[in-house]
Amino acid sequence: METTTAATRSLATEAVHAGREDLAALGLHAAPLDLSTTYPSHDSRAEAARIDEFAATGARPDGPPVYSRLDNPTVARFEDALARLEGTEAAVAFASGMAALTATLLVRASAGLRHVVAVRPLYGCSDHLLTSGLLGTEVTWVDPGEIAEAIRPDTGLVMVESPANPTLAEQDLAAVAEAAGSVPLLVDNTFATPVLQRPCESGARLVLHSATKYLGGHGDVLGGVIACDEETARQLRQIRFATGGVLHPLAGYLLLRGLSTLPVRVRAQSATAAELVRRLAEDPRVTRVHYPRIGGAMVAFEVAGDPHEVISGVRLITPAVSLGSVDTLIQHPGSISHRIVPEDDRRSGGIDEKLLRMSVGLEDVEDLWRDLDAALSGAGSAVPAPADRPAVPAHAVPEPAMP
């Protein structure tokens, strides 16, 4: 049931082996980290030919690399592994998820297809990039049922995020792909990860990840990636070379390592999230809980009281934007992740001002619940801000008991 269409090996096996098949033959166990920005060659005729070939096709150059804005072997390992997990022919990595989305929009706009049809909510900065028209694109925001009728001759992309940031609203991806017809569908799969959902199996042509989140998994690497067919990957590589939004090789190294534990992290974090959802749903201090049918480690909930008091009250849970790390994070989308989206647009995307978004980590569920329970009661709301705080240990909340 976990097999990908591209291989007979299970997802768990691919997570630890994909992108590393040549290591034993190289006499290596861990993937090498190649930090070279440039590569020596006495054969400039051959280098010229490789550059010509890349400019003409966007295919990954054969032979020795030329320059790291064009191609990097460590990043390529991460790309190969992610493509395998998503069941796509290729993947192209970028400096961030926003760089990945930018490159996708530029690929389509450079073909004269500047119009995008999109469904709210999306991650706040994705919404902003489309709404602002910063890249010369134009967006039509629609309900899922209106996609087909919104498509125009110059529509280059249909975009959805499912489960969506921050409400966890889900789309029927097969129905959306059907409605998109011949227009490529881009699905932001950051929240689900390929462990829970592989959008290309439902007809999506491109899958976007903020690799910063679950793929990296430890809150210490910024990156983005598009998984897609090789023809699209070639266009994305050409845009990446021209605009320079490359992933750093150290980030590529960390992301490849992060993929090894992605299936176990997602499963363990999802089990804890499901238990927290059960408790939140029964709690009178919580007016609504959002949790997707496919599961996952993201939980969103609306509180009866002041959501800012919950943020100020957590002690074990980190009050910070971002998600997908081994530790639990909580944030107020109206103030941070979706602040850049105008309030009316937030509302039309179902983002209530009482909504909190929590990314559940690998801590013990009882420790998390104790912290959340205290924060919901406003127990920590009287604690002064760090600058005014007397010299007490930062971890005044008891350390989690070890089993």
Ligand code: MET
């Ligand atoms: C800069 S705000 C958001 C970062 C991240 N994409 C999130 O949704 O948390």
